[in-house]
Amino acid sequence: MSEPVFVFGSNLAGRHGKGAALWAKQHRGAIYGQGEGYQGNSYAIPTKDERIQTLPLFRIRNYAHRFKRFAREHSELTFQLTPIGCGLAGYTPEQIAPMFDDAPTNVVLPDEFMMALGRALPDGGVER
Numbered sequence: 708m709s710e711p712v713f714v715f716g717s718n719l720a721g722r723h724g725k726g727a728a729l730w731a732k733q734h735r736g737a738i739y740g741q742g743e744g745y746q747g748n749s750y751a752i753p754t755k756d757e758r759i760q761t762l763p764l765f766r767i768r769n770y771a772h773r774f775k776r777f778a779r780e781h782s783e784l785t786f787q788l789t790p791i792g793c794g795l796a797g798y799t800p801e802q803i804a805p806m807f808d809d810a811p812t813n814v815v816l817p818d819e820f821m822m823a824l825g826r827a828l829p830d831g832g833v834e835r
Contacts, residue, residue: 710735710748711815712784714774716791717742717751718759727789743770750774750786754796761796764803771806779811790819799823 713735715727721742723732728751731737736747743751752770755761778786788807792798804823807816821828 711787712745713749714786714788714791714814715749715751716754716789716794716796718755718757719743719753720757720759721751722759723751726794727791743773745777750777752791754792754798761798764798767792767796767798767803768806775807775810775814778814782811782813784813786814788814788816788820790817793819 713727713731715731715737717723717728719742721738721740723729723737723739728737731749731751732739735749737749737751738746741751743753752767752774753762754767778784788810790800790803792803793800800819800823804816804820807814807820808824810816816824818828
């Protein structure tokens with residue numbers, strides 16, 4: 708069985724220089740200069756613009772919708788979503804997680820998003 712596709716937050720310039728984006732470039736084939744989409748064994752969802760400024764939530768939501776459509780079209784793949792937007796972009800899981808509430812079943816949500824959505828965690832725990 709192959710590794711899941713690593714889904715990370717990126718910037719529109721595709722400068723994968725920090726955090727999960729750097730890891731994706733180093734370990735999962737993310738392409739420097741490509742700020743969105745499927746690349747190697749990773750998928751970039753922009754949370755920052757070309758000048759590395761945080762995008763407004765409505766723009767991130769649009770990119771999240773595009774990702775979910777791609778995941779639905781590629782049901783043969785499993786996608787491991789990181790808590791995009793909740794590190795360097797500065798948003799909280801409560802702000803970002805609802806964008807993925809309707810993600811297809813081949814998208815594995817991070818624990819932070821599961822808790823923000825009030826869903827049971829894989830180990831049986833639930834956020835209160």
